[in-house]
Amino acid sequence: MKALQSLNFLKDRVLILVVLGFHSLVALLAPYLQLPATDSQDSAALLQGPSRSHWLGTDFLGRDVFSRLLHGGRPSLVIAFSATAIACAIGVFIGSLAALAGGWIDDALSRVVDLMLALPTLILLLLIASFFGQDPLVLSVALGLMYAAPIARVARSATQTLLARDFVRVARLQGGSRISILFGEVLPNVWRLMFTEVAMQFTWILLAFSSLSFLGLGASPPTPEWGLMVAESRSYMTLNPLLVLAPIVMLASLVLAIQALVDHE
């Protein structure tokens, strides 16, 4: 009970917004700040602790950790945004089509979605990345496809709920075609019901991409990326723990803040 109560800070709306605001500002403004270049190596200062010139110290190549940290969310966020957009487009299309068509189309699409949900995401991603390379476009599409399944499932049930609403029945009685009812009555309302699901999937995609980077198949060196930073530095963890802790804190705070915000809505 005590442990649960101590998590109360997660319900603090102001704190959540402050954390999210901080992350957005950092991600947007990092290139414009007066920071050392993320790939400039200083062979005279390897694996140093925090100092005035390097606020969080340096890594094994003598690169500034603070600068890499602030830049490190950008690749993940770009991929996560584009992959979520793809997942949404595919998921909502499949889900609403299944609900609208019904019958065998619904059955077939639902089985496909079940199958996709049953596949082990990370292993499949590893396969795709090793076959098709680490191109951001390929990764976005792969992640988008993979995370479309849960969105499709929610979209299907949201559409079904909406189709039974009286204003949709009235639209049918007034001669609305299936397409105009779908775009005019159903989809705009589906979006409102799906906000939570989409935001959650966004955080999963963020984590999945960082995991891929950690495994060496996401972002490629020397790109600053949190998962990759953890992977590169884990051997030197004892010398400068900040090398591993800082990117983890950044990733965890972003994911937690988004999920806490979704809980609030």
Next chain:
Amino acid sequence: MTLDPVLTQSHFLVFNNVTVRIRNEPSDTRPVLEAIDLQLEHGETLGVVGSSGSGKSTLLRLAAGELAPGLVLDQGGVTTVGTNLLVATQAERTSIYGGEVALVAQSIGESLTPHLTVKGHFRDTVSGEVVDDQVLESLAEVGLGGKKYLHRYPHQLSGGERQRVLLALAIVRSPRLLLLDEPTSALDVSIGSEVLTTIQRLQRARGFALICVSHDLGVVSQISKRIAVMNQGRIVELGQTSRVLRSPAHQYTKALVGSIPRHDQRVRGSRLQSNEKILVCRELSIVRGETTRAIDSLDLAVTRGEVLGIIGESGSGKSSLLSAICGLVPVRSGTIHDGDGYDLSTASQARPREVLASIQMVFQNPDDSLNPMRTVAESLSRYTRATNTEMSSALLSVGLGEQFLSRRPREMSGGEKQRAAIARALLTKPRLLLLDEVTSALDVIVQAAVLRTLAEIQHKLNIAMIIVSHDIAIIASFVDRILVLRNGQVVEHGSVADVINSPRDDYTKKLIQISAQRSSV
């Protein structure tokens, strides 16, 4: 032996100048409850009636010594035999009331735990040992005699039986005060009336005090000698039920009493009958789900400009019939045609535009009949392609001004939304308008106003209507012809005068009797 302190005091429960506000709201906004003064004697019954948002449920909870989260007591106090209820501990309250105050909440579907048998529920209430005799006795008292009910689960009980189980749970600890929140609003009229009779019998036998809250003046007046009429957080009138109903003093009470539908008072004049048939059903059967017969072999004809009323309890097939007429539900067998001989057993998508336009339907739930994302103008014109002038005049005919064109559903009251839905249906110039319980979600005063509007529209446009309702008073005051459905079959069919004055079916007789009882108090 000392005298029970409870019995030596004259007033059992006293509300003294109680004002309740929403927490953190400035003091110039209207409070939830304002200056409530109220006394309840031992064993007395008080009915509280008011529209939604009038504060009646807050009042009821206060009587149990509770205040909903987010509300604060601004001034005044609630005392029972000299003890301030709001600061009393649970134990003190229990000792005052002798067993807890029993509150029977509105949503009977959610008030029982699905995985517990009836007996299991008593195990929660009578803590520790289940005194079988006591349980059986209270079940018998609410009309569920015999041991067979002990081992049933909530889903094996009908709505009326569930409400009786809740009553039995409430009285098993012999409370001195029973609080009822809309005890019958989820039940069919005839079953609700039986439950009310049971409550009256219980109170005579056990002598507890009773506060019953309802939006339905009929329900409240059936069981209470004294009623309080609430409006906007204030008690606007308080007095003997018969006096309040016969000669209401406050403006709001007058409106309320005047709005009660009466089966012997028409709100619409009858029209000359035409012979032109616009809907003919022969041996029509409708199946819901796999096998359940919603409508069984029904014969029906509606002529131009005629108003037909269909009455029946839930599950009688009345909504299925309307849905089938407009093509939302498939027909299993039999024939159904419109006046031009068009086969109406086709689904709505397959019907030509002019056939679709000729039959329109308005649904029960005002919150559901307009797309929440659209303005009224968008909702009205999207499929009808009506111009602004057409929409304005349609809105005007249902009593809404032009300014509603730019409103969204969340900015409108239930009555306004329902009027907009009716206006939308009128825009296709239908010959037949199907109305499915269109007023049942509305407060009595709003309901009466919407019915008057419908009567005007009917008179002006000479549209045929089929009105479905569970309330025989609404039907009898509005329609030309009544059809009573029971389990998918017609048990009574005739003109209003015939059905009301000489009903043949037992169910119809009962409905008329209840309606007469309520309007004659």
